[in-house]
Amino acid sequence: MGQIEQGLERALRTRPIPSSTEARLRFLLTTHRGSTRKVATVLGVSQRTVQRWVTKRSGARRPPGPLQVRAIEEAVLARWQPRVRARRRAQAEAEGFVFHTRARFGFTAPAGSSDDPRVRWITQDLPGEVARELFAARDAGAGEQQQTVILARALGHAYFREWGRRAHGLHIAFSDVEFADFSIG
Numbered sequence: 652m653g654q655i656e657q658g659l660e661r662a663l664r665t666r667p668i669p670s671s672t673e674a675r676l677r678f679l680l681t682t683h684r685g686s687t688r689k690v691a692t693v694l695g696v697s698q699r700t701v702q703r704w705v706t707k708r709s710g711a712r713r714p715p716g717p718l719q720v721r722a723i724e725e726a727v728l729a730r731w732q733p734r735v736r737a738r739r740r741a742q743a744e745a746e747g748f749v750f751h752t753r754a755r756f757g758f759t760a761p762a763g764s765s766d767d768p769r770v771r772w773i774t775q776d777l778p779g780e781v782a783r784e785l786f787a788a789r790d791a792g793a794g795e796q797q798q799t800v801i802l803a804r805a806l807g808h809a810y811f812r813e814w815g816r817r818a819h820g821l822h823i824a825f826s827d828v829e830f831a832d833f834s835i836g
Contacts, residue, residue, distance in 0.1 A: 653795030654828045662833035663736040743782040749834040755827035781805040
């Protein structure tokens with residue numbers, strides 16, 4: 652998961668996900684009404700394996716391996732705050748969002764300008780159309796590169812060309828993203 656995807660996920664949540672594997676397993680058990688069979692089906696392991704992970708007896712307890720820990724994390728992320736996520740997504744698509752980033756920006760411009768890429772801190776309001784395009788690309792399985800292109804085009808128009816008031820024909824290169832955060836509402 653890239654920086655942009657992580658930033659979108661953070662923006663859609665109002666509370667952090669459980670941090671420990673045990674807490675994540677408890678959450679999965681709660682969402683599946685205590686059924687170790689349903690949790691096992693979601694995680695692709697046997698019911699007995701889930702029972703070993705959550706047992707109270709110290710001698711019978713077995714911690715999940717690295718692959719299972721990743722599967723548990725992904726299952727929790729997929730089920731964490733679904734209504735809040737839907738509401739915040741709708742709000743971003745309707746009203747827009749604020750994009751905060753530190754990344755390397757370069758651009759191609761007419762002769763005589765400095766177009767060398769350099770690291771910049773940028774905080775910019777972006778409209779709901781950008782949010783809709785970004786979420787649609789993410790839903791279609793777009794990778795970090797495609798999401799970067801969408802944000803570069805939006806930042807080029809909003810930040811560098813000031814909504815079309817200057818620097819016509821300027822094309823933005825957006826790379827080496829150190830962090831990407833989104834503020835909704």
